[in-house]
Amino acid sequence: MAEIKFEIVENLGVIGTSTKNWTKEINLVSWNGRKAKIDIRDWDENHEKMGKGITLSKEELKALKDILDTIDIDDLDM
Structure with a gap:
């Protein structure tokens, strides 16, 4: 199996x-030398x-933000 290379370009925060004692983080990560993307894991x-996570392009991040902005978290049954 090929080695996965990554570089955490910027740490944006810990969730x-x-x-x-692992931390769930939002980072800007470059995978295998590619352009950095938002990464949550x-x-x-x-x-x-690292654990399994999700990587988002700028467009996907904008769409996620738009959805989250419409949600009233206090109304969620969680």
């Missing part, structure tokens, strides 16, 4: 921390291991 404390 939370898991019981194993869990990382170990040294950013050497």
Whole structure:
């Protein structure tokens, strides 16, 4: 299996921390030398291991933001 190369270009924030002290982060990440994209996933404390996540283009991030702006979080049954 080919090695996945990544570079965290910018850390935009931490959403939370898991019981194993990994942090769920929003970062700008370049995967395999490509243009950086928004990335949301869990990382170990040294950013050497990662969990499954989601990567968004600028257009997808804008669409997500538009959707989130319409949601009243207090009305969600969660």
